[in-house]
Amino acid sequence: MKIAILGSGGREHAIADKISNSxxxxxxxxxxxxxxxxxxxxxxxxxxSNFKELGKFVEEKKIDxxxxxxxxxxxxxxxxxxxxxxxxxxxxxxxxxxxxxSKIFTKKICKQYNIPTAKFGxxxxxxDAHKFLENAKKPIVIxxxxxxxxxxxxxxxxxxxxxxxxxxxFNGKFGIAxxxxxxxxxxxxxxxxxxxxxxxxxxxxxxxxxHKRVGEGDKGKNTGGMGAYxxxxxxxxxxxxxxxxxxxKPTFAAIKDIGESYKGFLYIGLMIKNNDPYLIEYNVRMGxxxxxxxxxxxxxxxxxxxxxxxxxxLNSQEIRWKSKKSICIVLCAxxxxxxYKKNVEISNLDKVTTSNNTFIYHAGTELINKKVxxxxxxxxxxxxxxxxxxxxxxxxxxxxxxxxxxDGFYRKDIGFKIIDK
Numbered sequence: 001m002k003i004a005i006l007g008s009g010g011r012e013h014a015i016a017d018k019i020s021n022s023x024x025x026x027x028x029x030x031x032x033x034x035x036x037x038x039x040x041x042x043x044x045x046x047x048x049s050n051f052k053e054l055g056k057f058v059e060e061k062k063i064d065x066x067x068x069x070x071x072x073x074x075x076x077x078x079x080x081x082x083x084x085x086x087x088x089x090x091x092x093x094x095x096x097x098x099x100x101x102s103k104i105f106t107k108k109i110c111k112q113y114n115i116p117t118a119k120f121g122x123x124x125x126x127x128d129a130h131k132f133l134e135n136a137k138k139p140i141v142i143x144x145x146x147x148x149x150x151x152x153x154x155x156x157x158x159x160x161x162x163x164x165x166x167x168x169x170f171n172g173k174f175g176i177a178x179x180x181x182x183x184x185x186x187x188x189x190x191x192x193x194x195x196x197x198x199x200x201x202x203x204x205x206x207x208x209x210x211h212k213r214v215g216e217g218d219k220g221k222n223t224g225g226m227g228a229y230x231x232x233x234x235x236x237x238x239x240x241x242x243x244x245x246x247x248x249k250p251t252f253a254a255i256k257d258i259g260e261s262y263k264g265f266l267y268i269g270l271m272i273k274n275n276d277p278y279l280i281e282y283n284v285r286m287g288x289x290x291x292x293x294x295x296x297x298x299x300x301x302x303x304x305x306x307x308x309x310x311x312x313x314l315n316s317q318e319i320r321w322k323s324k325k326s327i328c329i330v331l332c333a334x335x336x337x338x339x340y341k342k343n344v345e346i347s348n349l350d351k352v353t354t355s356n357n358t359f360i361y362h363a364g365t366e367l368i369n370k371k372v373x374x375x376x377x378x379x380x381x382x383x384x385x386x387x388x389x390x391x392x393x394x395x396x397x398x399x400x401x402x403x404x405x406x407d408g409f410y411r412k413d414i415g416f417k418i419i420d421k
Contacts, residue, residue, distance in 0.1 A: 002062060003303070004029040005041070006048045006078070007069025010330075010363035010381040011288040013037050014295045015067060015302070017361070022303035029061070035372045036362025048073050051081045058087055065090065067306060068264075071147060074284050075101035088310040091264040092284050096255055099266070099282040103181050104145050106282055113250040117279040118183040118271075129166045129180055133159050141183040142166055144174040153222060155185065188273030189417075190280065191232045192290050193243055195268070196305065198314035199261035202252065204240070206297060206321060207232040208290040209417070214337055216413045223337045224378055227414030228293045229327040229389060234272050243270065243277045251282075263309055292361045292381045293328040297321050326385045327392045327415055331400060331408045333364070336377035344407045346372045346379070352399050359383040379408060390419045 001024050005012050013036040019025060020040045031054070033043035046053055049072065058066065066082055068074055068091035077094035091097075098105040110117040118141070123129035133140070142165035144152030152174045154165035162182075169177045194205040210228035214220040247268060255262045267283035267290070286294070295302065299320040308317045333340035346365070349372055354360055361383060364376015382400055386392035393415055400410055413420070 001025060001064040001303075001307075002027045002029075003065050003067065004031055004044075004058065004061075004063045005033075005037075005067045005069060006031050006054075006073060008032050008034050008363075009069065009288050009376075010361040010378065011286055011291040012069040013361040013363070014292045014359075014381075014383075015069065015286075016041050017359070018295045018298065019301075019303040019306075022301050024301075024303050024307065029063070031057075034362045035365035035367040036360070038367045048078070049076065051076075051078060054078070055082065055085055058082060058085065063087060065307065065310065067091070069285060071097070071100050071283060071285055075147060088307075090306045090310055092262050092266075093260065095258070095260050096262045097284045099251075100284040101147060102145055103143050103281065104179060106279075107181065109251065109254045110279060113254050115247055115250050115279055116277065118186050120181060120183045122179055122181055123166075124179045126163075126166055126170050129182060130163050132182065133162045133166070136162075136182070137184070138162070139185040141185055142169070143181040143183065144169045144177060145179055145181055146175055146177075186271040186273065186278050186280070188271040188278070189234055191234045191270045191272050191277075192228075192287055193232075193235075193268040193270055193277075194286065194290070194294065195248055195266050196309060196314070196319075197252065197262055197264070197266065198309040198312050199263045200312055201315045202248065202266075203314060203317075203319050204244075205265065205319070206230055206294045207235045208287070208293055209233065209415075210287065210290055211411060211414055214411075216411050217416070221337055223332075225287070225289045225330060226332070226411045227327070227329045228287075228289045229325065229415045229418075230290070230293045230297060231325070233418040236275070239272065239275050239277065242275075243268070247277060247279055288363075289328045289330055289378075289381055292359075292383050293326045296357075296359060296383055296385050297324060297326050322385065324385045324387055325389050325392065326383060327389055327396065328381050328383045329393070329396050329400065329410055329414050330363075330378050331380040331382065331403075331405065331410045332378050333374050333376070334407055334409055336409075340377055341407065342375050344374045346374055346403075346405055348403050348405070352403050357385050358395070358399070374407070389415050393419060
């Protein structure tokens with residue numbers, strides 16, 4: 001098969017790496033890819049938001065299957081566009097992608113189908129939101145409705161900061177905003193839960209715990225993700241059943257009731273309190289960096305699984321997992337998630353060894369004249385699988401130290417809640 005993966009991050013490199021050894025694979029393209037995918041695929045410098053050019057490339061190269069990595073093209077309708085051309089596409093259509101594209105869309109489904117989530121209100125002006133916030137219980141959560149690259153969520157300790165958050169959203173920090181979501185603050189521990197579906201049946205696709213805050217001890221500003229580990233230390237059989245019965249099944253029932261069929265990964269962001277799950281958010285694709293920490297644990301052919309989803313026979317697949325644990329540490333450019341330098345060379349990468357159990361997934365990188373340069377905020381993902389998370393983390397920290405990239409930083413405490421307690 002000729003396969004094309006859309007995206008340029010660590011998630012897409014991890015997916016490309018996992019399917020690169022599949023017997024089904026004939027040719028692999030990454031659009032646009034990064035310095036890491038360059039070694040296992042042909043990178044194609046195309047704008048994945050330009051559907052016309054994308055469609056032209058797919059037709060010229062006779063691509064058999066498109067795997068969509070990031071959320072933006074999904075929300076913009078790339079699946080609908082390419083499907084009309086008769087191409088198999090792994091990912092949900094534009095309507096289903098509203099589960100991530102509009103937090104308010106999701107909240108309305110939660111209300112209608114009794115999916116446990118935080119109490120919420122939707123406000124169409126700063127004035128109305130400010131009035132509500134005067135007497136609302138704090139802390140309180142303010143969310144931009146649309147896509148915000150993981151940064152459109154504010155946890156506010158007081159009325160003043162909550163009002164500022166509302167104003168930033170309405171003033172267009174994350175794009176045009178006609179409404180804002182205000183939620184009660186849920187206490188508990190977060191967990192990432194994944195499923196994969198062909199529109200008829202679904203399978204669990206492991207769990208993870210990620211670290212969104214930029215600083216150690218989960219302090220500081222929100223980021224796209226500083227690291228993750230899998231499986232989550234919170235998961236157990238009773239909780240698993242609750243998540244499926246109270247959240248997963250009602251969500252797919254809602255999708256069916258509006259006449260749609262969901263194909264692809266579904267990321268379910270949860271807050272766990274007293275072993276009960278509450279929905280925080282949906283992502284309509286694999287998380288990043290959760291994908292990088294989950295896929296090395298997969299003991300089945302990922303391409304076989306994805307093809308079965310596109311052909312509506314996922315129930316024919318056995319999804320097997322290694323009985324190990326995985327951890328990912330993200331190396332970021334100095335200054336991230338605020339301003340940071342681009343086009344900075346990363347030397348010594350060839351001196352950092354990898355193996356069957358240790359991986360380096362590229363994210364914000366580009367290969368220029370056989371040299372690797374950083375072009376994004378999150379630059380490299382260091383991943384290892386092991387029987388012991390503490391030993392795994394120590395192994396990764398040594399490798400990052402060996403790289404000695406003075407223009408980057410990373411968190412040394414990924415997994416601290418279960419490693420260091």
